Amino acid sequence: MKANPKDVLTGVHYIDGDVASGYGILAAGCKFVAGYPITPSTETAETFARVAPKGNAMFIQMEDELASISAVIGASFAGVKSMTITSGPGYSLMMDAIGFGAMLESPFVLLNIQRGGPSTGAPTKTGQADMMQSRWGSHGDYEIIAISPDSPQELFDYTIKAFNLAEMYRCPVMIMSDECVGHMTEKVVIPPAEEIELEPRRLYDGPPSEYLPFKPDDDFIPKMAKAGAGYNLYISGHVHDERGYPVINEKFKSVYLRRLVDKIRRNKEKIIELKEEYTDDAEVIVVSYGISSRVAVRGIEKARKKGIKIGNLRLVTVWPFPDEKIINLAKTTKAFVVPEINHGQIAFEVERCCHGKANVVLVPHSGAGVHNPDDIYDAIVLAAKEKKKIEGIVEYKTKLEKLVFEGDYKLKE
Amino acid sequence: METLKTKKMKEVHPMENVLRMDRIPHIWCPGCGIGLAVTAFAAALEKAKIDLNKVAIVSGIGCTGRVAGYVKLDSFHTTHGRAIAFATGIKVANPDIKVVVFSGDGDLISIGGNHFIHAARRNIDMLVICVNNFIYAMTGGQVAPTTPLAVYATTCPFGSVEPPINIPYLADSSGAVYVARWTTLHIRRLTNSFIEALNKKGFSVVEVISPCPQYYSRVNRLGDGLDMMKFYHDNTEIRHGEDTKNLDIGFQSKIIMGKFIDRERPSYTERFD
Amino acid sequence: MKKDPKGVLIGSHYLSGNQACAEGALSAGCRLLSFYPIMPALEVSERFLSRAKQVGATFIQMEDEISALAAVLGASWTGKKSMTVTSGPGLSLMMEHLGLGVMLETPCVIVDIQSVGPGLGLPNRPSQGDMMQARWGSHGDYEIIALAPSSPQEMFNFTIKAFNLSERYRVPVAVMSDEYVAHLKEEVVIPPANEIEIEPRRYYEGPKDRYLPFKRDEDLVPRMVDIGEGYKFHVTGLTHDDRGYPIMNEECQEYNVHPLVRKIRNYVENIVEVQETHVEDAEVIIISYGATSRAALKAMEQARSSGIKVGSLKLATVWPFPEKRVAELAKKVKAFAVPEMNFGQIVLEVERCSHGNANVFFVHHGEKGVENTDNILSAVKQAAQQNTVKDGIIECE
């Protein structure tokens, strides 16, 4: 299915990531966005509010984030593509409903423009510390998909991809961007509608009497029906069987809950998207995502000039995590260098998948700014020099840390 | 010709003992009304004859949310919309503390609406100062639950489509014992209201109508702070004891001010013992 | 804060896990409970309410879990030890204020009685599906402490321990119990007050005008004062300096947030508590926590009697994770078996820390009942025969 020309602002734009994402939402055929103002994601909501009437779409600013996401799940069951937009604190408020959405297998997209945390933190500055939260933030067992774009262009492209994934796998899809990319202004090329491929909703088209809302197809994913179309739906947030009825029997976990995780875990290979260069014969591989991968490039080039065999693995899809990829690379490479704007989240995943075959060097950053590329370069050199296997993560001491904690540094306002 | 010798006096700010001078200058824009509300509050603190050590101030998020940071009391800058809930904890844990919640309309009425009505219902003994500037200013001018119809805001680029909420009516119907409304022009009356409310037992609400020259007045072509003050001067009317259901505020409509509710109800902590 | 032995109900009682938890809280000197009723955590609040008057404790039922935790944070700053109790859905709503608690470094205890999730799940069935959420559930970077009791007696002990840890490290501490332990009735022995160690709050002593709410001691933990003592302090959820004043730049972010992580990571060894049995000669070790360790220990005995050298590592503290210990053991044993009532959470940590030196078997537990050992036994047997180290986690049904 192609995009609707009315929704696509074809042409070359010079816009920031938030706006690009707003255009992406429209192009993806999303007809319902509920949001609540929160720096630094508000521009996306504002953009969509501006363009919504073009596509006869609805933007509503709800009273809080809890309301926004619940409305989004409701809209998704009414048969429209829907999404919400937020940042750290709002994201935390949404956790209850995110698990609910996963339980109902309702397709929707959530854009999180990450900022400095925890709590109110540094609202106007960047961060990448919600990565683990996106995977584990709600109670109970569930799986989601998380994508991490690194440029305005990608924010446009992957907003559309996010909707496609959501429709395909019927699960919440998170776009885990960050303030830097969100407020970075670059050239964004929006192709004509016929070049934009959209995933149609998997609608059931049999006799209503025989419809089972949670009866999976061969790929573990059930078909949907629209509310109010005479299907007499029974949709429950409790553990439910194929009819949607609550179940309390011995099979409830292994049969009904299991599928919520399996539908992602078993379709992993189809979902995961990575960008690699020179990884096959690399002695050190930089694993990065989002804005950090933009910053890493400079460190990588510098290292390459110095003759270090360095590979670059960029996680476009962060969740589900590419276990197999890392496991295999760990066997051929000496070490992984993981720069991220937090004190170790994805680095733990990398360590987990290394199985002690390669060292893992974490280049941390507390947020409110991006890495100093030299830190990444130094970390690479350090990793390349290291002869022996080191147990656990090696935390690289950044220049910023030295500056703030060593010697008598005075904070400036 | 001999020059006059004058002794150099130490400069002292009149509010020094209630404001955090080391935090001044504040973040608010020129023409913003929040500073005036703070001045009135500071004056009230001095006149109210209460032990300032026993007063705690809690703010949420937003422009007004920054107030806690400038007042020299035990002050808490908490999460968005949860100031009242946080304050409830303080009050219940230590009833000797006088708790003041100083925050904005979006923070208290939109995301914090539930805590607002519930604290009113429970009649938790606290003073809630709600600075109403009709807009989300900190995040850059989004529509608020108080934004009048057809007003332009960034998240409703074609004009607001939601009827604004009537804060005194909401407070009244959920059980507040003291409800008043003033504008930042009527500093003296506002100050007196604060003093009254500070000495009142139970859930008291004072709504402060305040200009936001940056995101409300400018965007809607209402001029700057001074013009808003002129507007307040010409278009306000004092009606004490007015039925709260007549207190809606439309776009540039007449603003009815005064003390609307002043009643007695046992507060939560009183019922508890 | 002053020691207050009023709450200690000395003697041996027959209590459910939930009731024991409430008794633990009262014994630890907790004097404020703020909660929103939710299955299956009700008995905690019921017990607390019924004892409140005689102990002189306060409680409030808030309008939702968001405000419940917010109120706890506020109360804690008045000098009252405070806690809240909830279950999965409530915990999800508390996530924002967990972050605020971390940022304001406010001592408080959150009791989570886990039931099956996600969404509404099954409120009356045990689960361990919130373990990762306790560690990662709030936005931004932080470290937290989480304990997992496996019996009513431990519910009592760990609740006290939780209060002590939260006062010691000034961080919210989560007691991650589950529906099974919560409703399990067993004998609980409550010792006299003078035998219960209570960690005092780290108060600031010094001139009032010199107090800096976030000036850190050597061990990176700042000192507290109470509201209403005239310190006129300011604290904020924004990135702040020692004075608690917001500063929005990279340096301050590093200065503020890095210690939040370090104050726990640097002292992992002091915090973690694990209970080991028969690990010396073990070739397979069962790593378990909470209710599952009841079955785990049984399974160990059964396996030993059938000649397999099996040991047990019971995690009392799940967060911070005992990385070092697991890494050491990984070098000695063939494999770890990790039974959990979820689809694999802590097992990922075990995989991470075993660094490819031992196989990691995941046992999906609880299907046949919490005390049932079949799945664990079959996993242990399988593990004992497996002589080569495989890539990744081996799931066995």
Added chain:
Amino acid sequence: MSLIITAFAQGIEKSGIKPAEVCVPSDIPFEPDVVKQLGIDYFHTIRGRAIVFGTGLKLANLALKVVPVVGDLMTLGGNHFVHASRRNMELLVICVNNFIYKKIGGKSIPSTSPVFSLYSTFEEPFNIPHLGNSCGAIYTARWTALHTDEIAISIAEALNKRGLSVIEILAPGPDYYTGINNINSDLVKFYHENSEIKNNEDPRNVGITPEENIVVGKFTDKERPTFIDVYNAQLSKVIGDKFTPYGPVQTSRSGAGLGTGQNESGGKNG
């Protein structure tokens, strides 16, 4: 079947609306067979979010009749109720006000009147019709579960009104696990006997107190433009002819119609 469900069914029938178009988001569990008999779409949402879930349903497809049936109306959901009333969302909110909240073991919830609560609570109840009215609801009524005919009529009336209506039904103690069908009959009889019907009474006088009789009846019945009315009016005023009003879609079963009134934009091949 329980009193309320019967009344609900009658109400829908009286209103002349196809049950298939009625969506019920609720935080109270309905039995599957009840839903089947009613022929509605039912969503068991998380606590307190039924109204906002319904808002999403309604805005995404204006042809739907959304009826949130809420138990947690004033606790977690209080704020959503306030703002939905303010916006005048086209929802019929049925608040099953079950005083003693058996579901959670007899603790007080905001609408619990002190006398009825098992635990002595230090809290006065909300006056739901008054709060709804003050926030802008266009239709408020209160009945006990035994006023089945009145409930049915109210539901029929409200379903044909445009805007947010709220009907408070005093139905003590639905049990969480047996759901809405299990009502404490003695208590409801007690309410019924101690209630007096006062239609068009000023909502601020209908608070439930231990001393006086419970006032039931229809209190508010007014007209106000709905959220969508204002939205379309405002945008067509500003944008002009280029603006296509945000309108209802036919609930087509096969036509995927991802999108509101924009069937061509949706996946026909869905």
